[in-house]
Structure formats: structure tokens, C-alpha cells
Amino acid sequence: MAEIRFENISKTFNEDRVVKNISLTIKDGSFTVLVGPSGCGKSTILRMLAGFEKQTEGDIWIGDKLVNDLSPSKRDIAMVFQNYALYPTMTVKGNIEFGLTNRKVPKKEREQLVGEIAGIVGLTEHLNKKPDKLSGGQRQRVALARAMVKKPKVFILDEPLSNLDAKLRTQMRTELIQLHEKLGTTFVYVTHDQVEAMSMGDEIIILNHGVVQQKAAPIDVYENPGNIFAAEFIGQPPMNVFERSAFAGTLDGLPEEAHYIGFRPEHAGISSTSASVPHTIELESEILALETLGAETIYKVKNRIGVMNIRSFAAPLPKNASCFVTIPFEKLYPFGADKTAGPGLDLSVKKEAALNGVD
């Protein structure tokens, strides 16, 4: 078990700066998820932590050990690769115990460890099969078992679920969470999938263009996004964000600092009749498109503010119909000129907006 610290880490590939002066602490025993769109530098950070890439600047600490110049094998980490990277010529057992054999662990101890781990991940009856005879989920488990058997201080997982089908992915997600609880080891998990990030992480680190956008618990990221990028990245569909000018005539008395206003699609209401609820913006809108997903419906509507997504759990309205969209003042997220959510800004806005309650 170990805390991980990145201190002023940068990485440059051929003058292309993919990681820009990042300082981070990953708590001991946490399940930390690095999430961001492709090319955001999350995999590079992971590979620098594993030791496959050397940072251009900065220090990396695992526990109380400075690992800058340590080879991957000496960092006391284990990694689950995106494509599993199982040794195709070895059996499941061979794969799991390969590292142990290399470290000259006695055969008896090896057998015991492999048996134990195989039991945990449910591979006992597949120990003598080669990876090509296994399903995607089973291969994933072999990769996990191979990592677990080393009893590392840190587990690194690089998009481990991206090759699985949707159903298996959901199942493996739960299994990984349980595994983390059982082992109590620090997990560093990279994904581009916000659902994985939200459902699995104790802490989420959102990255974009090699810069940390926000680091917080999943619910915090959802409720208090640090900037517009985080607000739009987490949540499905993403937060609707408009420039303040779009609200002119609809929402007066906005503070000077609020240059952008956003709200989440699920916080808005949609109905075929006007209700005139106090402390709420009501907008007469036209439905452009809708996705009926069973439990919920996602609308794309157009009104005087612009085109926005609305997520509703009520029975779907007909397409092309006109409707009324309501947005409570308290669910509005203001952002400053630099696209970050300024501290204290939101409260004052909500209060004032509520007081000025127009429309």
C-alpha cells in the first residue's frame, strides 16, 4: 500500500507537450480514476507511473520512495493492460505464476498462491487452458490474477474494460470495486468512459490537454464541477452551457463575474402546459428530436436561449410539438470568464436570480 505523488510532472514528445506541469497526490488505498478524452495525457501519466515512459520534468513518489530512475520491475506495481497482454503461449497458470517463477518463489508457495488467486477471480477450472480458449471476461480475470499474485503496492489499470461487451463491462465494474475493497491496495485506473469513472472511483481526476481540470469525489464533480470542461464531460447528456448574453431578457441581475450559465439536462423540466412555478425560468420551446430510452426520454429542444438537451423521466411528449421547459434558479451553474466556477459566485447568483425572479 502506498500513496502516490506527482510533483510538477511534464512530458514532452518531440516538442509536443502532452502533460503540463501536473502535481497530484493519489491517496493510499484509494480507487482513483484518471478520466478524459483521448489525447488528454491520461495514459502517458499512467505509463510514467509504471516506468515505461520517463517524465521530462518532475518527480514521482510511490510511498516514501522516489521512483524517477527505478525500472518498472522495481517499482512494486502491477498493471492490467488494455489488451490484457497475456502470454499467448502459456496456460492461465503459466501466465499467473510467470512473475513468481522469475522471482524464484519456491514451487509449493507458488502453487498455493496461484490456487488462492485463481479462486478469488473464479479461474480455478481454467488453469490449464491457453488464453485463446478463454472468453474476453475470463482473459480479463487472468490479467487481474497475474497482477494480484504479485501483491503489489499499487495496481495500475489501463482501460481494462474497453474490450468487453456492455453487459460484461457492467459486471466486471462491480467485481473490480469489490476486489479493491477486498485488497485495500491503491488502484489507479485510466478510462475515457465517464460512467466507469463515476461508478468506480473514490476520487476522479479529470484531465484535458495534459492539465488536471478537476480532482474530487464523483458526486462532487457532478454537483460542483470546477469548470465548464468538467461540467460538460461528466453527465450524459452533458451540461447545457450558454453565454450570459443568451439569457438577456430572461434572467436579469446576474453578477458581473458570471460569463457563462449552465444547467444539467436532468434538472430541467419539460411539459406540454405552462405551469408558472416561482423561482424558475420557463421557456416556450420546440422539440427538435427525442430519444425514448424506456425509463427516460432525452429531448433536443429549441427556444429563445438556444438549442439544449433535456432529460425527463415522465412519459414522452410527441415530436415537433411545442412545449414548456422549466429550469429552477437554484440549479443554474455560473462560470467566470476563464470558464471556471468561481467560489461564492454560484450562491450569490442563485440568490439574486431568485430575488429578481423574472419570467
Next chain:
Amino acid sequence: MALIKASMGMERRAERRSLVSWANVRPYAMISPAIVVFCLFFIYPIGYMIYLSFHDWNFVSPTKEFVGTANFTHLLSDRDFREVIVNSFIYTFASVFLTISISLMLALWLNRRGAIYSFMQASIFSPHIISLVSVSMLWMWIMDADYGLLNWALNLIGIESIPWLTSPDYALASLILVAVWKGIGFNTLVFIAGLQSIPKDLYEAAELDQTPPWRRFLRLTVPMLSPTLFFLTIIGLINSFQVFETINLMTAGGPINSTNTFVYYIYQNGFQFFKIGYASAAGVILLVILSVLTVIYFKVLSKRVHYR
């Protein structure tokens, strides 16, 4: 209405029947040119060779005398032929083993990025594109006992001249050296391609597993390269067993039959001594040996070869 339906059904059936027959014929029609060529230039000559191996014929005589298995019994009791078999096996196994092992080492070394490595790869490959006749001439000059480059270099460092091609002790080894020199380039290139197709994350996983280099080579690289190894070995064995040009030009099977190998022996008997039946019998034996080799390799190695 019913009538129209019935007639439509009949039409459709007729249509389907004609479609079915053309669909059946089409594949055969398409491959027939290849089959004709294959039969004419592969099956027929093999059949004719087997037929000739049971006859005595000198190429010009209008009659071919049937002699049963006399050609074969004669061959098997012929001391020269036994030497030819031994030479062929030594030549084949030595040249294939050396070519493959040297190429593999070179490939491991050259499988990197950089101008020097690309240049080296191209340089090593260049002998492969030179015709065997030119290669033979070149090496005859290099290996000349009196004026050759090799002996000159040996003399420089104080080693006595070696009669590369003119002594029965050295001639076969010299020919193996030429075969290895010519074969290395192609083999190295194929090995490099094989090495590059091994996923990089496997090596990363092995690194995390604290794998020592030799173990990484034996447990990871070699098994992952086994399709390439298998391919190069089979091709190498079959080609080396049929060596002809270098022997014809450089040693003519000599001195004292020491470099006479299968195909050259067949050529000698067939086209110099005009013993067509006898040469055909040797050809049949070559065919059997090559078939057995191929079958053994496919059976034995295919079980141990890892195909992705």
C-alpha cells in the same frame, strides 16, 4: 389467380435450376486454367519421372527398356550416391541451422529505429537480390587459393592459405559459407518483420514480471516467433536440398565427389551421362525425402507452433 401464381412458381424454379447449374460450374471454370497449368507442368512431369525411373533410356533411343526396380537397387548400392546423400544432408542442415541462428541474432540486434539500423538491414539484404551465378563467380574469386581475397586477408594476419574450393576437406564448408552469406539477408528481414509483429505490451508485462533477458527470449520471443521460424526452416530445408547453381559453377561436385549433392547428381547422370532412368530414380528418392521432410515438419512443428 392461382394459375398465374403456379406459372410464376414454375418460372422461378426453372430460373433457379439454371442458376444452380451455372453456380456449380463456375468455380471449376474459374480455376481450370490454373489446374491445367498445374497438371501440365507439375503432375505430368512427376508422373513421367516415376515412369522413367523404372526404365532404361539414353534420351535418344526410340525404345525405353523396362527394367523394374533395377535403377533403385543400383542407386542404393552405389557408393557415390551414398556420398551424395550424406553431402546433401550435411549441406542442408548446416546451412539452414547457421542461416537461421545468425539471422535471428542479427534480427534481434537490428530490430531498432535509426538510420544505421536501416542501412545495415538493407546491406545485409543485398546479397539476396544478386543472381546465384554472380554470387558464385564472386565467391570463386574471393575463395581463389592463390589470388583470392580471403587467403590474402588470412595471410595478412599470419594464417596459411586455405584451399577453399580445391580440397575435399574444405569445399563443402565453403559452399555452406556462400549459402549462409546469401541467405542471411532474407531471413533477417523476415525475422525482423516477425519481431515487430509481437505486441509491445507483452514485453512490458514481462518487464513488470521481472523477467531476465534470456528467459524473455526463450519464453516470449521464440514462442511468438515460432510461425516465422517454422516458415523459414521449411523453406530453407527445401531450397537447400535442391542446391544446384553454386555447385555447378564453383566445384562441379568435386573435388572427388566431396560437394556432389542430390540435384547436381541427377543433372550429371541425366544430362552428362544420359542415364535418364537412373537420374529419374534419384529424382524419385529426392521427391520422397522432401515429401517426408515436409510432412514431418507440418505434423511435429504445427503442434508446437503458436499461431495468433
